[in-house]
Amino acid sequence: xxxxxxDVSAADSQGMEQHEYMDKARQYSTRLAVLSNxxxxxxxxxMPSLTSQPHQVLASEPVPYSDIQQVAKIAAYACSALSxxxxxxxxxxVVQFAIP
Numbered sequence: 001x002x003x004x005x006x007d008v009s010a011a012d013s014q015g016m017e018q019h020e021y022m023d024k025a026r027q028y029s030t031r032l033a034v035l036s037n038x039x040x041x042x043x044x045x046x047m048p049s050l051t052s053q054p055h056q057v058l059a060s061e062p063v064p065y066s067d068i069q070q071v072a073k074i075a076a077y078a079c080s081a082l083s084x085x086x087x088x089x090x091x092x093x094v095v096q097f098a099i100p
Contacts, residue, residue, distance in 0.1 A: 051057050
């Protein structure tokens with residue numbers, strides 16, 4: 001654990017030799033290069049495509065406000081129902097794992 005910590009309070013102290021500073025700086029530069037190489041090789045996932053004709057979806061009639069209200073009401077009911085669920089633990093749950 002101690003070698004993963006950068007002690008910035010030691011920067012002003014007389015206890016660390018110049019070669020120790022250089023070794024630490026080289027070590028941190030190497031770690032940073034490894035991490036940055038790993039990040040640059042990952043490509044972001046493409047955005048999901050919900051339709052192949054987005055211009056038709058955008059040009060279509062908007063969803064009626066009454067439908068939006070109904071969905072919001074159903075979501076509120078579902079949220080209320082979920083918040084009222086309570087688990088009454090009767091006994092400990094013990095599962096035996098079979099090891100072949």
